[in-house]
Amino acid sequence: MTPGSVAFAVINATDMQVCEVYETAITNAVFGDPQPDLADPWYDLKLCAVTADQPPPARGISIRTDHGLADLVAADTVIVPSTPDSVLRGGSLPAEFIEALRAAAAGGARMVSLCTGAFALAEAGLLDGRRATTHWMYTADLAARYPAVDVVESVLYVDEGDLLTSAGMTAGLDLCLHLVRRDLGSAVASQLARRMVVSGHRPGGQAQFVDLSVPDSDADRLALVLDWAAAHLDEPLTVDGLARRAGMSTRTFFRRAQAATGLTPLKWLLNQRVARAQSLLETTDLPIERISAACGFGTANTLRRHFTALLGVTPTDYRTSRSTAPAR
Structure with missing residues (x-):
């Protein structure tokens, strides 16, 4: 898929909340900095604001932008960061902003929200x-404010194809890298994540937060074992x-692993194996x-079944659309 244009849609560029500044930074780090050695062309990122050209506030952080709602409507992907605290307390969003979101979606744009940006997409009826x-x-x-929305709790992000929503803070970075993985493949996303020194792939179904009661010693052992498993x-x-490798009982290991990853150990292994298969399909012939053998699936039929169930496409079709390996 061609990366296309990305509109990062804020209400007021001259009075941004701390969370919006963070989300602006991670979005720019993923989409705004060209990576010609990974993919060329890269994304065309624009910061779009309802109030784009006003004097800076007396406090806080100000960002100047020449892009407004017309650029938002014309974008291929629209990313909405956190909504203002006043909106979360029951206030309203600018009517022209909501109409722009509806127009962008009607025009075929992929609509994305980070953290409480979901309230803006919900207000637009999307x-x-x-x-x-x-x-x-x-x-x-x-859920209470928008009962027509099927709210999924405690996950990092939800991918509905043309509509994607994430939880707060680092989950927004996970979703941005997920978009790169969808557009340009897991190999590009993994290399970009390595450059940013962040986790290459946290599946959307992983829990938003971990059980902080896990002792440090157990967490260290668990991390070592999961790293070892990913390499084998x-x-x-x-x-x-x-569990034996971690020096834990099976029950304790199961509980600790699920608390740390948000997934059962077997589900975590399945995600890792499918991610490895994605990379090999893209970069080798x-x-x-x-x-299937390299990923631990045993047979090609087993790989096809799990790959298709998790990604909605067969390994052969995935390779055809994403492969960067030279032809035989």
């Missing part, structure tokens, strides 16, 4: 009948075996049988 999430502190408010996906891995 989330009606769709799954969505937001920061865990506001999921109940989102071609081997037969069991929960009992990983290995036959499906070899890839």
